[in-house]
Amino acid sequence: MTYSKPQLFFLIALRLFAGWHFLFEGFIKFLTPGWTAQGYLMSAQGPFAPFFQWLGNDSLIGISDTLTALALSAAGLALILGIWEKAGAYIGMAMLAFFYLAHPSWPGIPAAGPAEGNYFIVNKNLVELAALGVLAYFPTGHLWGLSVFFNPQADNAAQSTVHHG
Numbered sequence: 001m002t003y004s005k006p007q008l009f010f011l012i013a014l015r016l017f018a019g020w021h022f023l024f025e026g027f028i029k030f031l032t033p034g035w036t037a038q039g040y041l042m043s044a045q046g047p048f049a050p051f052f053q054w055l056g057n058d059s060l061i062g063i064s065d066t067l068t069a070l071a072l073s074a075a076g077l078a079l080i081l082g083i084w085e086k087a088g089a090y091i092g093m094a095m096l097a098f099f100y101l102a103h104p105s106w107p108g109i110p111a112a113g114p115a116e117g118n119y120f121i122v123n124k125n126l127v128e129l130a131a132l133g134v135l136a137y138f139p140t141g142h143l144w145g146l147s148v149f150f151n152p153q154a155d156n157a158a159q160s161t162v163h164h165g
Contacts, residue, residue, distance in 0.1 A: 048102065
């Protein structure tokens with residue numbers, strides 16, 4: 001696959017920005033004393049509410065909190081560093097699907113709290129999920145990331161994937 005310089009620039013920028021968002025969200029959960037997803041999970045609405053409320057119950061919340069922070073951090077690191085970025089994108093997509101399904105912006109389901117605008121079906125979680133889909137199928141870590149060091153043959157191939165015109 002050949003990328004033009006602008007395509008490569010924006011794909012890398014998208015990867016870094018999404019990675020930063022996930023890494024920050026994951027680390028801040030580790031660094032914030034008393035943070036828990038319990039309120040978010042217990043207030044879940046829609047057809048999947050029982051599943052999310054089960055994840056938020058007192059016996060599972062510790063596991064749910066830890067896995068949430070770890071998954072967000074892992075996705076962010078993979079995207080920022082440009083290594084295992086497809087796995088990082090898939091982890092991020094799974095997390096965003098969970099976030100969306102816990103509080104879907106569907107007609108007839110009231111918002112769980114203050115919203116950033118008026119959503120109707122599509123919200124920021126779906127937009128970022130689609131962006132991660134792009135990153136999963138248009139990887140750039142072999143061009144600008146640590147993947148270069150783990151697959152030296154890819155570096156030679158990478159030189160031919162940037163269109164200089």
